[in-house]
Ligand code: SF4
């Protein structure tokens with residue numbers, strides 16, 4: 001399929017102003033970098049400004065075959081949306097246009113790469129095969145998706161906890177903590193035994209048709225389970241259901257989607273859980289891109305649903321925990337480095353990006369870094385190399401509500 005006209009328009013609209021290279025100076029007061037890809041590889045082509053030229057050239061039919069370097073530029077990008085938020089503030093001279101949705105453009109280019117047989121990268125194909133055979137991105141046995149405390153939960157119910165591949169196969173301690181919180185709240189929560197990967201690893205790397213099948217499967221399974229509300233502890237799954245599923249199936253989902261940080265805050269306000277145990281620590285908070293700017297008002301969604309304040313409120317609700325902010329926070333947050341297929345294809349780049357974030361966290365004087373996504377936790381722990389503790393908020397809440 002040829003790229004739709006809007007991509008040629010966006011490619012032409014990019015004025016190479018390079019606003020997308022740095023955080024919002026007016027808010028942060030310092031010219032700090034926002035783009036892991038451009039910062040790591042150092043060439044214009046790796047920033048959004050350069051990649052928009054690739055978008056333009058592809059849309060104009062000027063690329064006959066991709067070089068190895070072109071594929072590297074296209075895939076060595078976490079699709080974090082840091083650039084999108086900066087570009088949003090730019091009005092292209094002579095037009096009423098306000099910014100370019102670069103995340104949408106980069107994912108469309110990756111889809112085109114797959115359709116032309118030029119992509120994805122080999123490891124992304126392996127992930128697709130894992131999902132095909134075992135229903136999860138990591139290739140773990142499908143029979144082991146639901147383990148531990150989650151096995152005690154019923155298969156059907158009005159509230160369903162969607163575990164996600166990373167929590168199920170790599171961060172089971174976060175699944176345990178989440179289920180502990182849900183049980184303590186007294187809510188009747190179910191876990192589907194036929195849950196499959198949400199499709200995020202496929203969508204972020206351009207492998208769309210298989211993701212459509214997963215969306216259809218998961219939505220049918222939720223219907224069969226009687227779900228009216230779905231709870232997510234994975235930022236990537238939540239973003240995929242919120243942003244991608246309605247587009248993939250062409251209609252609104254008739255089910256309420258809730259991120260765990262939102263739910264925890266409500267449970268605390270309603271007195272259903274009480275964080276009482278003191279955890280004496282100075283911590284800082286890392287905003288996962290997928291529940292932050294990917295859900296923000298503007299280019300990506302007309303309806304602002306970004307989750308910035310809820311996790312911070314949850315942190316502040318724990319006795320003894322003190323929160324200090326990193327310079328780059330909320331829509332100006334530096335990405336953890338794992339998204340967009342980068343963790344699997346370019347692990348060294350992913351960890352470099354995480355180390356940058358850990359250094360920024362250390363600069364605040366915090367003893368630990370807290371976030372709200374199992375994939376961010378994994379990569380940030382890799383970047384911390386044991387020099388700084390990295391927690392998900394569910395771990396801290398589960399500890400604080402323990403009798
Ligand atoms: S901020 Fe937008 S218009 Fe400016 S260089 Fe970046 S992508 Fe192009």
Ligand code: SF4
Pocket residue numbers: 034035036037038046047048051076077078079080081082083084102103335
């Ligand atoms: S999506 Fe993130 S890594 Fe990719 S070009 Fe934009 S800021 Fe850089």
